[in-house]
Amino acid sequence: MAQQLYQEDYDVVVIGGGCAGVAAAASAAKNGAKTLLLEAGSMIGGELITGLPVDGALNARGEWIVGGILKEILDEHERLGGYIGPVKDWRLIWYVCIDPEMMKIAVSNVVRRYGVNTWLYSFAEDVVVKDGRVTGVVVVNKRQRTLVNAKVVIDCSGDGDVAMLAGGAAMISNDEGEFQPLTMLFRIGGIDTEKLLKFCVDKPENLAVGESEWMGAELSARACAERLYEQGQPAVFIKGDGPLIQEGIASGELYPTALIGIIPVSSERREVSVNTTRIANIDATDTKALSQAFGGLVDQAWSCIRFMRKRIPGFEQSYFAGLAHRIGIRETRRIVGDYVLTRDDVFYARKRDDGIGKGSHHIDIHQDGIKQVRIPVADGGSYDMPYDMLVARGLTNVYVAGRCMSADREAHGSARVMGPCMAQGEAAGLGAVLSLGLNDPGNIRGVPVRTLRDGLQRQGAILDGTH
Numbered sequence: 001m002a003q004q005l006y007q008e009d010y011d012v013v014v015i016g017g018g019c020a021g022v023a024a025a026a027s028a029a030k031n032g033a034k035t036l037l038l039e040a041g042s043m044i045g046g047e048l049i050t051g052l053p054v055d056g057a058l059n060a061r062g063e064w065i066v067g068g069i070l071k072e073i074l075d076e077h078e079r080l081g082g083y084i085g086p087v088k089d090w091r092l093i094w095y096v097c098i099d100p101e102m103m104k105i106a107v108s109n110v111v112r113r114y115g116v117n118t119w120l121y122s123f124a125e126d127v128v129v130k131d132g133r134v135t136g137v138v139v140v141n142k143r144q145r146t147l148v149n150a151k152v153v154i155d156c157s158g159d160g161d162v163a164m165l166a167g168g169a170a171m172i173s174n175d176e177g178e179f180q181p182l183t184m185l186f187r188i189g190g191i192d193t194e195k196l197l198k199f200c201v202d203k204p205e206n207l208a209v210g211e212s213e214w215m216g217a218e219l220s221a222r223a224c225a226e227r228l229y230e231q232g233q234p235a236v237f238i239k240g241d242g243p244l245i246q247e248g249i250a251s252g253e254l255y256p257t258a259l260i261g262i263i264p265v266s267s268e269r270r271e272v273s274v275n276t277t278r279i280a281n282i283d284a285t286d287t288k289a290l291s292q293a294f295g296g297l298v299d300q301a302w303s304c305i306r307f308m309r310k311r312i313p314g315f316e317q318s319y320f321a322g323l324a325h326r327i328g329i330r331e332t333r334r335i336v337g338d339y340v341l342t343r344d345d346v347f348y349a350r351k352r353d354d355g356i357g358k359g360s361h362h363i364d365i366h367q368d369g370i371k372q373v374r375i376p377v378a379d380g381g382s383y384d385m386p387y388d389m390l391v392a393r394g395l396t397n398v399y400v401a402g403r404c405m406s407a408d409r410e411a412h413g414s415a416r417v418m419g420p421c422m423a424q425g426e427a428a429g430l431g432a433v434l435s436l437g438l439n440d441p442g443n444i445r446g447v448p449v450r451t452l453r454d455g456l457q458r459q460g461a462i463l464d465g466t467h
Contacts, residue, residue: 005138006146010036010117012432013137013150015124018046019418020402020425021156022107023069027429028154029114030069030459033436035429036148037111037118038139041326044118045107047418048073050324051185051273053095053263056419058086059360060214060380061467062094066358066419068461069110069426074098076106084264087235090209090216090224092362092376097233097264100187100273100324124157127165133396133442134166151442152397152432156425159285160335160404163392168400170333171340173283174409180330180366181278182290184297188305189271189321193234196262196314200225200236208239208259212362214380234272234314236262240370244311249370253307255300256369260308271321274308277301280368284329294327329403330366330416337406338445339388346383346414347375354449355384355463356431356456357423365413373413381467385420387449390428397435397442399428423461430455 012028014021017039025037043049054074057066077083077098084097111118121141128136128147136149155162160170173179200207201222209224210216216224228236238244240258248254261275277300279293301323308315344350346363360382363375377383389406392398400406401424403416415421431447434455438446453463 003145006144007149008146009149010034011436012152012154012429013148014038014154014156015137015162016156016158016402017044017118018156018158018402019048020421022111023422023425024154024156024401024429025116026069026111026114027426028432029116031430031433033433035116037116038122038124039118039120040123042120043104043325044111045104047328048098048107049100049104050326050328051100051187051263051265052275052418053097054419055093055095055417056359056361057096058094059382059467060093060212060376062088063466065360065382065462065466066423068423068456068459070419070422071460073106073110076109077102080106082266082268084233084267087233087264088231089235089237090227091237092211092215092374099266124162124165127162129166132394134162134398137162152399152435152444154399154401154428154432155335155392155404156402158329158332158403160333160400163335163395163398163400163404164333166395166398168392168395168398169336171336172333179281179283181280181368182282182284182293182297183275183328184277184301185273185275185324185328186301186305187265187271187273187321188308188315188318189269190318191234191270191272192314193232193270196234196236196312197229199313201229206238206242206244208237211374212376212380233264234262235264248307248311254303258366258370258372260304274304276304278366284332290327297327331403331412333404334412335400335404335406336393337389337400338391338393339386339406341385341389341405341407341411341415343408343410346411347378349378349381349383352384352386354386354388356387356390356427356449356452357385357420358382358462358466359385359415359420361414361417361419363410363413365410379467385415385424387427387452390424390431391444397444399431399444401425401428426461427452427456
């Protein structure tokens with residue numbers, strides 16, 4: 001029997017409750033829009049609650065380049081407790097270490113503070129399009145189907161679901177049809193940080209360090225390891241082509257991997273998150289293929305835990321503390337916007353008058369096995385992301401932000417991390433509100449970028465004054 005179609009009206013509808021969607025919804029609601037945030041899963045936060053650190057919030061010089069909604073969420077995390085903060089990896093970047101359990105609460109608190117209406121377990125099934133304008137989104141969940149009438153839609157789905165349903169164009173993969181590997185983060189508790197860092201000093205040939213001038217390129221691997229020891233955090237990248245991992249692969253103890261990334265998440269619990277598992281060349285929009293990959297990722301996680309207990313000092317008495325709540329997806333569709341962010345924009349740290357946020361993460365393209373492309377941003381700086389990369393080409397009132405952004409594959413390899421994704425989302429949220437006051441309400445191409453920039457800076461976004 002056909003399900004009844006209910007109707008509700010909103011100013012702004014945000015599809016996807018990951019880090020970009022959270023920033024977009026909070027920004028729109030903070031500025032007075034009636035805002036709906038749709039999330040297909042059981043909670044909002046996306047990669048903020050998996051165990052990953054926030055990459056791309058500081059440049060390689062250690063300057064903060066993303067503020068605004070991200071800072072509000074980090075401040076809330078710090079108020080709740082367990083916040084670690086910026087850590088230098090002595091390879092390429094600074095990243096912000098967070099506790100994923102505390103972050104679940106912090107994200108929810110900030111979104112609710114601004115009155116965002118959140119629907120969990122809800123999917124965008126279809127759209128209503130009139131003359132290039134998405135006037136409504138058909139939302140499905142277990143209870144009902146609802147036509148949500150919207151003035152502006154912000155697609156933060158990761159896969160560009162709404163933009164594609166509305167007739168937008170997408171860039172997918174590369175010329176060879178490759179996709180960056182899927183991953184499953186896991187957490188290990190009860191580690192001995194002193195022993196781990198001493199091992200790094202004793203066996204620096206295993207470390208990925210000193211890959212840019214701002215991260216010890218002039219130093220020996222041992223000198224970089226000594227800096228990690230002095231920092232005192234269990235923040236260590238063990239490289240895939242180093243002797244430790246190569247021995248593990250040769251013995252069959254470990255799968256081929258580019259790294260074992262050890263990231264602190266809780267000093268109190270002596271807990272780290274581990275980024276290492278990988279299954280490459282899966283189109284994650286294929287639900288069957290994605291589901292089948294889950295078992296392989298879990299098997300890899302468990303083999304890595306055994307390997308670390310056996311081979312890495314400091315993990316002998318450690319225990320399994322948890323899996324991320326979802327598979328980590330690095331790339332699927334990139335929606336074509338009015339501007340496509342390019343490799344050169346990123347690499348040359350280009351600044352722009354129409355910038356609505358910054359990125360600084362290196363061009364980071366994971367490949368099958370131990371291969372990975374890592375190209376740092378010039379001079380340890382940051383690049384500006386232009387407004388037009390948020391505007392879905394051919395659609396009047398649809399923004400794209402987050403993993404489905406408008407960028408070529410190499411630029412996407414930098415801008416896909418949490419810092420710039422949250423900056424994109426925040427700008428889209430405020431841009432949506434500004435568009436509501438135009439003579440043609442919701443026409444996002446009419447938003448004055450100078451007015452948007454001024455508004456973003458008033459709410460703490462960082463657009464100028466950094467390298």
